[in-house]
Amino acid sequence: MARIVAGMGTSHVPGVGAAMDNGKTGEDYWVPLFKGFEPIREWHKNNVPDVNIVVFNDHATSYALDNYSTFTMGVAEEFKPADEGWGPRKVPMIQGHPELAWHIVENLILNEFDMAVTGDLDLDHGCSVPLSIAYDQPDAWPTPVIPLLVNVIQYPQPTALRCFKLGQAIRKAVESFPEDLTVGIWGTGGLSHQLGGERAGVVNPDFDTKFLDNLVDDPLANTRLSHTDFIREAGSEGIEMIMWNVMRGAMNEKVREVYRFYHIPVSATAYGAIILENE
Amino acid sequence: MMIFPEPMFWMGAITGGAYRRGFHLNMFCMSLNKAECREEFAADEAAYLQKFKMTDEQRQAVLDRNYLEMLKLGANVYYAFKVISHDRKPPQVMYGQMAMPPLSFEEFQEMMLNGGRSIDGNRSVKEQENG
Numbered sequence: 001m002a003r004i005v006a007g008m009g010t011s012h013v014p015g016v017g018a019a020m021d022n023g024k025t026g027e028d029y030w031v032p033l034f035k036g037f038e039p040i041r042e043w044h045k046n047n048v049p050d051v052n053i054v055v056f057n058d059h060a061t062s063y064a065l066d067n068y069s070t071f072t073m074g075v076a077e078e079f080k081p082a083d084e085g086w087g088p089r090k091v092p093m094i095q096g097h098p099e100l101a102w103h104i105v106e107n108l109i110l111n112e113f114d115m116a117v118t119g120d121l122d123l124d125h126g127c128s129v130p131l132s133i134a135y136d137q138p139d140a141w142p143t144p145v146i147p148l149l150v151n152v153i154q155y156p157q158p159t160a161l162r163c164f165k166l167g168q169a170i171r172k173a174v175e176s177f178p179e180d181l182t183v184g185i186w187g188t189g190g191l192s193h194q195l196g197g198e199r200a201g202v203v204n205p206d207f208d209t210k211f212l213d214n215l216v217d218d219p220l221a222n223t224r225l226s227h228t229d230f231i232r233e234a235g236s237e238g239i240e241m242i243m244w245n246v247m248r249g250a251m252n253e254k255v256r257e258v259y260r261f262y263h264i265p266v267s268a269t270a271y272g273a274i275i276l277e278n279e
Numbered sequence: 280m281m282i283f284p285e286p287m288f289w290m291g292a293i294t295g296g297a298y299r300r301g302f303h304l305n306m307f308c309m310s311l312n313k314a315e316c317r318e319e320f321a322a323d324e325a326a327y328l329q330k331f332k333m334t335d336e337q338r339q340a341v342l343d344r345n346y347l348e349m350l351k352l353g354a355n356v357y358y359a360f361k362v363i364s365h366d367r368k369p370p371q372v373m374y375g376q377m378a379m380p381p382l383s384f385e386e387f388q389e390m391m392l393n394g395g396r397s398i399d400g401n402r403s404v405k406e407q408e409n410g
Contacts, residue, residue: 015370059357064309065293065302085311085364153357154293155283194396195370196291196356197347198379199407201387203395227283232402236292237356265391268374 002100002174002181005049007247007255008040009215010133010273012056012188013266014125017089020132033271036261037133043258043275044134049184051097052143053104053170055246056126056188057152059084068154069116071166073108074123074147075101082122091128091137097144100177104146107173113166123147130188133273143184152189152240160230161223163242167249174250187247189240191262193269196236203270207233208262211241212274216257219248237269247276254279291350301353307331307341308358311365320365347377 016033019025025034061082063069079094108115127147135142148170151157158166167185174183191211194202214221222245230239248255258275265271283294293301307328310316320327328338340348341362349359356373363373375387382390390396400406 060305060309060355060361061312064358065298065305083312083314085317085361086367087314153355154298155295192398195374196350196359197377199396199401200374200378201382201390201396202398202401204398205394207398231292233398264395267370268387268391268395270395 002050002177002179002183004171004174004185004250005182005278006047006184007251007276008130008134008184008186008274009212009244009247009276010040010130010186010188011190011266011269011271012126012129013269013271014059014084014129015267017091017125017129017132020137021089021091033263033266036263036273039259040134040261040273040275041136047184048142049182050143051100051146051181052184052186053146053148053250054127054130054186054188055148055150055243056130057150057240057243059124059126059153061124062121063149065154068151069149070151070158071113072116072118072121072149073101073105074118074121074149075105076119076121079121079123079127079145079147081128082124084124088122089125089128091132092140094123094127094131094141094147095144097146099179100174100181100183101146103177104170104173107176108166108169111169111172113169121147126188130186134186148246150243150246152242156227157239157242159223159227160225160242160245163245164219164223164249167246167251170246171250185247185250187244189243190234190238191241191270191272192234192238194235194237195268199235201268202235203264204233204235204238205262205264205270207238208270208272211244212260212262212272215244215248215274216255216276219245222248251276252278291354291356293355297353297355299353301337301355301358303332304337304341304349304352304354305358307333308354308361311361317365344376346373350377
């Protein structure tokens, strides 16, 4: 059977991809961040699963107000990096895993999670930046990816609890896949940030730290956060953190924290990363 | 009754109200993902904006690159991002311009390098008014 072996949480700030693509990682501004990535990359070198499920959101790239699903799973053979307004990132094509993706979709829908399904989607920085953080600049990504897109932009977003339960259902689906595969799951986005409006630049390290602590030891506490809690405490864009709950829901009740990194600023964002292994 | 009333604490959140008010404005922004649309917009901004069923106020806010006004008129920041990207400027220019009081790119960067804007006093409109 297939099984979930590890989870990663990471912010997916587009500036990180731009810094790498434009050779700016040696600049003073970026050095501390990329220093913090070193243990992440080292861990990933030694822990390459057969497939990664990457949970992220589209940022008005492929989906917009005309059609925006709550949860969408990508079942294509491969996915192109998207043109988000400045031309596509020059990163490798992202290979899919249609067999496992379809298996998960079927099981989720029979389990009352009414997924949208896409067989043709360009993926934006929400997916490609976490890959760049984990795997640097390879000629090809070392694993196929199952993209799982969550609406975190248009109200009402799914609740923090619903995201956790989706993770639990994904785990169940993965474990009923007959082939012997190891699966990683990544929750991306966040942490606290407010990009728009008069309080642009708000971050909240206390809230973020508590969220990360709970993610390890008391994940249900993070499922009790409301839309209002996020917008007040983590900024309008901080609600992306609900996608980390999908990852956590797919893990064991007890996990081992392998690495944590927190850094302000990346653009207007508090950057956070965590690696968790199942106990 | 709307569960998420307007105004939410902070503009730019796509509640049902902002969705309806900002639909065409946001869809214009979204169109700039396509290279051919970017070229058409660059060639004659005002004419391109006429292709979308936006209000004149919304069109003017785009022409003026008045991002705070765009948000007030229903734009969301991820959509507005397409316009600042089109101008080949870093997003901090837009964030700083929207901030109150407004900040230059350098001032915004400095605020973030110093740990960002504190959440204290900024959790809600009420908390902000109470200083």
